[in-house]
Amino acid sequence: MPRFPKPPEGSWTQHYPDLGTAPVSYEDSITPEFYEREREAIFKRAWLNVGRVEQLPRKGSYFTKDIDAAHASIILVRDREGRVRAFHNICRHRGNKLVWSDDPKQDTAGFCRQFTCKYHGWRYGLDGSLNFIQQEGEFFDVDKSRYGLAPVHCDVWAGFVFVNFAREPEQSLREFLGPMVTALEGYPFEKQTSRFQYSTTIRANWKLYMDAFAEFYHAPVLHASQSPEKYAKAALEAGFEAPHYQLDGPHRLVSTSGVRFWEMDSELVKPMESVTRSGLFGPWDKIDLGEMPSGVNPAGCDPWGLDSFQLFPNFVILIWSQGWYLTYHYWPTSHNTHVFEGNVYFAPATGIRDRIAQEMAAVTFKEYALQDSNTLEATQMMLETRYVDRFLLNDQEILLRHLHKVVGDWVNDHEEARK
């Protein structure tokens, strides 16, 4: 008997009949050639989140972002009018990378009044206009108005900065995000400015890590040793079911129910959780962030644990009921490597006990993520042997089925349209 009611069709997966229930192939995660197709069909067409407006606090604030999957390096900047803009990070003179610090292979950030090329000193305004050419008289009748920085489509939703590398995006950002995601508007992301920022390179395809955080049914097994024995044993016996799954266009959502650790017997929580009043689910003393928008906890779970919104293609917003949130980005760098970025956001602590509880939640997040990420390298290694080519997915793994289907659909549709 399921612990939570399933849709009338009998399962979450069958509620979305296009998904089917057959075993799936992960050929899309082990083929170099497919990665090249994804770059064209997905990473150069979809809206990609590259950060938050808080990273551009004032006029002249900028950061750079290399996006290998779109063959791009871009500058995000707040211009003199306060608008967030994006440009290709390339000087119009001889093609040097315009903004970089020390190592051109690393992203950088800072504040400036204009961008000056390190090579021959060409200068560009915050709006991308070419303002100065060194020894302009040596050139041949240059119309500077035609040689500003090459713009990238850029838009902001709920404080999240998105870019799109298409010549003309097929959808506006809002249309792309759709009703399930935009229903998060009003969630106070802007109040949660205290950030722990993590990054790592993973030797596995980006979709496999998306898959790892798209189901929580692995938790009682992979993460069993994170908990006291009695709790881990009970969790394993009970198994895991999420109360709510939802798909909307290319995007996905899973909500999980909550666990009231603070009401549990001390044998069921780790000593450090009791000391810090915090743990995986976050600080035990809930932060009151005011009324939540309708998009948060859409199924009305009580107790509610979290909502994990997977925004196509590579961005996740995970909102915890305790009043904090995470973001994940999975930036592919080849068919079997990617850079994983995890950010942990809290409302700024006002006292020591809040801050200690945040430290415990952030450190706990890292311990779990380390376990997850290493498992993926083992998965990638074995998938690449190709001795087995079809894999079973259960109803708790509906989001994986959806991701791989949407990726395939985007690639096929794009290639069909170009024929």
Added chain:
Amino acid sequence: MSALLPEAFADLEPFAAKWCLPTEHERYTARLASTMQEMQAFYDAVVSRAEDAMSYLERLPYDGLPEDALNLLHLLYSMIQVSFPVEVWSQPRVPDSGSASFDCLSEPMP
């Protein structure tokens, strides 16, 4: 050598030089470079004083902690860091984490 910690926490002074570290990267690196015995001794000493330490720090201005108090706070962050090897892993690294690393690029201050 002058004390790193407030006088009321002189009993934790033997652990201060090693564990009063201002960044997650340094604390995690210290953890990987420690034996279980070292971490167990630190953990036992600091956990029994954690409540006192938090009460002490609470009475000071959060945004303007004097240096010895800041050291005490960093010691509590290290306590959290070593609690995972001591309470669950029985080894410094996360088991089965192989070569995986996870760099903390920035964190809130203090």
